[in-house]
Amino acid sequence: ELIRASLAVVEPVADRATAHFYALLFLHHPELRSLFPAAMDVQRDRLFRALLAAVHGVDDPAALRTRLGALGRGHRRYGVLTGHYAQVGECLLGALARYAGGRWDAATELAWRRAYRLVSTLMIEAAEEAARTSPPWWQGEVVRHERRTPDVAVITVRPDQAYPFRAGQYCGLETPWWPRVWRHYSFASAPRPDGLLTFHVKAVQAGWVSNALVHRAAPGDVLRLGPAAGTMTVDHTAGADLLCLAGGTGIAPVRALVEEAAAYGVPGRRVEVFYGARRAAELYALDGPDGLRELVGRHPWLTVRPVLSGTGPAGDALTGELPEVVGRFGPWAGREAVLSGPPAMVRRGVGVLLRSGVPAERIRHDLVGEPAAG
Template structure:
């Protein structure tokens, strides 16, 4: 692993060039794979390198790495990725790394990379082949409801064309008809429902192609494509642990799903506390719905937190992580965090300092996977 890490450290500062070189090699020598990628490659570029870094770092936690790679392998079916595509990708990757790792590259490093790539691709291929036995590579979902909740947030409900399985707290990737092969991740905003409908909260972000199309253009009747459910921010309600939830902005979506699931399981003597942060009161678009649930279920508490305005009645003020740090104790809690990556990171820091063990803190950093 040392050889992998050392070469990555050299390539990281020139990651843009290394990745561009990788794609140039790939498309030159294997033009047949070009159609699997979006027309514009800008976001795709740093995705690949980030995924590699994550895999290299993840080797310290092989169980989590295997889970994540399995999800990646299943998810890649939606691009039309075939088993035969993996070897040429590995070959071009090694060549690109060799070129940019400079003096850090030698025969042993190359061997280490080939081994790691074989391991990664084998896990992905096996997961994809297993999924192919039971589920389609992607689902079509017809938009059946499109509600604007704020100037730039829409709540979108779709009806998948085939049964779709997921758990509260998870997310999936979505592709719109307007930006082919550009996929973005969105969390499911409700627990699985008997009618099989799926709901997402989407905020149009500056220069976000997919999010702007979903908020400003999508309408009932439009058909989206969905990848399989992924993500580890799920809760075992049967264990009955007290829950602490930190949700920032549209990060409320998976928290709302988890709260609904908790309602289905019943209180069972445990408590669920939700800190829901936004910049202004108008952006707390799920607050009324959550307050209704809290009024019916005494084990549920919802605390709105505003970071962009002065004190207001019934509302806490400040950045969400710091506000959570002022409350507590949180030692016995299971914690879930969802929102902007900076919020999630700072939130994790606050919770660790408050004595919550790392293994009881769950998040997926969806924002990091998928801006736009």
């Protein structure tokens, strides 16, 4: 409660508080500046979001441990060492003390120190465990770059060594054009015998990494990949039918899950995919030699329903906002569900599924730490 009360005071001035934190950090520990990107705007936002997520997650220790473990493993790619956590903690407390005003006293400071010790310990333990079995990052050569729409590219990468992951997960990517700037992208295929990894990338306005990947990357370029993360994985042996909601490039992890279901799913288990976009041309993953329609032709247990929310010809697609269209086909009791796409769509979709009979524990998405598209 002390931490939440002090954060409530800091939140309206979060920009100043985080700027002060980084000023303290780089003033007292200038050697750490090289671990951060040249432009700090996005990094500042991420710090406060991470703080809020940790504070709001204390009521669910298991989920907090999972989240912080992934964060600790992911920070290895920046070159973060165990000794850095204490330096960061002191500067963080200094910034909070300055901007929490009357809410900062000895009891609040002690609460923050205890909380930060817990957070850093969980992250350090996860990082040290990961270091025993995997590198902090992988080098990945672009071997294929296919433009599916003017602003969407499908990129295939060959990692320099074995890369462990599950369908439904994502990883951080760094390009040679924006050092130390990482963005998260989901795997668009299940693990393959040849070890290749596929990503769907949409160039977004002012998105440094996404624009570089879509408009500049080419075969032969080398990217860096962080470790796989995310909890949107599915036990295909469980037997419950699977319902998937995918908007835009959110189809990438859903397509990977379909591949995984084909390889490991139990007989009789059905998979139903609702794939949404504004216009028909944006449903880039429907057709082609590796498209969803081709998969439907091979797997009778798979159903794919395209959904269009904008104006223009709809063809055989359903029309309307994706979550509401899914709701019209319910109830969905007994299903397991995954959602991937724009955050607003995922949040609305979760509400629709809950009202349609899907228990909360059977709904998976990765809005926590939302994979960035920038």
